[in-house]
Amino acid sequence: MYQYDQYDQAMVDARVAEFRDQCERRLKGELTEDQFKPLRLMNGLYLQLHAYMLRVAIPYGTLNSKQMNMLGHIARKYDKGYGHFTTRQNIQYNWIKLEDAADILEELATVEMHAIQTSGNCIRNISSDQYAGAAADEITDPRPWAELLRQWSSFHPEFSYLPRKFKICVIAADEDRAAMRLHDIGIQLVRNEAGELGAKFFVGGGMGRTPMIGPEIRDFVPADELVHYAEACLRVYNRYGRRDNKYKARIKILVHELGADEYTRQVEEEFAHMKTLGLNPPLAELERISGYFADPAFDQDASDDLDLSDPDFRIWVEQNTHPHKQPGYAIATISLKPTGGIPGDATAEQMELMAELAREYSFDELRVTHAQNIVLPHIRKADLYSVWRKLDAAGLAPANLDLISDMIACPGLDYCSLANARSIPLAQKISERFADLDRQRDLGELKLKISGCINACGHHHAGHIGILGVDKKGVENYQLSLGGSGAEDVSLAKITGPGFTEDGVIDAIETVTNLYLERREDGERFVDTYRRIGMEPFKEALYG
Structure with a gap:
């Protein structure tokens, strides 16, 4: 994995010192909350319902044992003994005291970690396939390009104050394990007919109140021009993205309103101009970075035999x-x-x-x-x-990957000041209702995702079954959606109809899964059956 050089370390150390001064000034009353807010957000510090929340960056989800130990140490020393791993491949701590924030960042810096650009209208943590560098189906390890993008985007002066937050994902397999097309920019490394390495670009995906699937805008960008092309995409967005309305500020809105063809035309024009400027990172830098992602010293004689008697x-x-x-x-x-x-x-x-x-x-x-x-x-x-x-x-061996209990859930109203409903108690009750592992395995692959508000941090739009918490006249209510996917068969879930109470939505999940079991054909997942028979049978079962 990548290791900091002197520039990385100096950059992070300088930011810690700067933020320490800002925190001290806030604690002394020399900065108002309005003045402090943009400063803390640049360092991943949010003010939520009960306390500050700190979001720590884990670039493309990769970390080592020293870093994981540090995350445990921070949980014990500065939080309530735990941390929350997120859908951005980061970790959040929900009970942080302001007077401790700079100390935490200083401790993180000792193991090459930080919280820079985990918030704010900038390029956020670059995400990737969690199996990168190990999976049998990838054409190359995407992490060197993710790291190159991380270095290019960190403190980039042109993109520090974008119209809205910006998320980039890089994968290198046909199987999409990272919801790549639901990012602002999704990049899939591919090879052309000549065997040359390059990238497909998808731009304008996202969830939130206006979910969209990113259209493909170029089928092949040469690998050594990948950063240039990403920059061209961002320049067009930064030039024309809405800054007068935060609900229309994401790049997905710009791509939708311009149309994918016109947006692509402008990107290509910007890309041609940029190639004359000589700003692309030198290949030597990519080679330097790639050296950190060489395969480990595998045991070439390791056996494939496995005793499965237990x-x-x-x-x-x-x-x-x-x-x-x-x-x-x-x-x-x-x-x-x-x-x-x-x-x-x-x-x-x-x-x-x-x-x-x-x-x-x-x-x-x-x-x-x-x-x-x-x-x-x-x-x-x-x-x-x-x-x-x-x-x-240690309670870490549930055999439930991709089953109904392996659900995504945001922190919801238990922590988040933006939420309308609780996600955590609902997730806990669903896991208890479907606790029987034989039953889960009979249901098969079933992606259940829960969001406590329209911002969709729980990715409910991409759930085979999605749940959105809403406020209905002061009462928590839950909308049920079906048919979404964040994988290579990407699709957006559709709302079934009127919402449910907390207990009612659990019963509703049981209803739709029972119907699936009745109607599925051989080899079908829940989402396959839904796509074949459509919404109407599920609505009939739910609402009569």
Whole structure:
């Protein structure tokens, strides 16, 4: 994984010192909250319902054991003993004191971490495939390009005050495990007919109150021009994006209103101009970065044999591991979705255990997924049983990856000042209703996603089943949507009809899943059956 050079470290250290001064001035009353707000947001610090929330960047979801240990240490010392992993592959702490904020950032800087650009109208954390560099189906490791984009976008003077926040995703496989087309810019690394490496660009995706799927605007950008093309996309947006109405400020609105063809024409014009300026990062820089992502020293003699005599272990292997590009190895996902638990939460002790397992079994590497889980990317198959037993003892071995209980949920009204309804208690009740693992496995792949407000931090638009919490005359109400997907078969969910109470929406989920079981054909997932039979049978079952 990437390691800071002297420029990275100096940049982060300088920002810590600057923010320490700003916090001290706020605590002394020398800055009002209105004056302090844009300063704290530039450092990932939000003021929520009960306390400050700090969002820490984990670029493209990759971190090592020292960094994971630090996250556990911060949870124990400065929070209430836990942290919340998010759909941006970051971590949030929900109970931060302002007087501690600079100390936390200083401690993070000692392990090459920060909270820069995790908030504000700038380019946010670059996200990627959680299996990058390990998956058998990718054409190359996308993380060197994600890192190049991170370096290019950090403190970029032209893009520090965009019309609205901006999110970029880079993948390198046909299977989309990162909701790439629901980003402001989605980049898929591909090879052309000549075998040359390049990228498809999708621009104008996003969720929130106006969900849109990003259209493809170019089918091949040469790999060494990828950053230039991303910059051209952003320049057009920065020039014409709405700044008078925050609800119409995202690039998806600009692409929609201009039309994809006209937006693309302007990007191509800007791209041609930029190529005359000589601003593209030199190939030597990409080569330097790529050196940090070389394959670890795999055991070339590692065996593919696996003893599956323990039935619980066998189910976990079937459900929570993924094919690795190296024979004798597997990718293992640690589920942070226990029955009755809070999706994405991990205690300090659990973080420390995950760090220990990464150090001992996974070449000192972990990944955060956009579905709020943790991945050990490089496990010898011979070590899987030992890893599973340690995870199981710590409550980290639910065998539920991609099942109904492996749901995404935002913090909702328990923490967020923007939320209209609670997400966490609802997620806990759903996981308890569907706790039986045999039942979950019979339902098969079923992506359930919950948002506590229209901002869609829980990605409900992309759920096979999506739930949106709304305020209905002062009472929490939940809209049910069906048919969404954030994967390569990307689609937006459609609302079934009138909303439900908290208990009512759980019953509604049971109703639609029972109908699916009655109507599915061989090999169909829930979303496949929905697409085949349409909304009407589900509405009839729900509303009569």
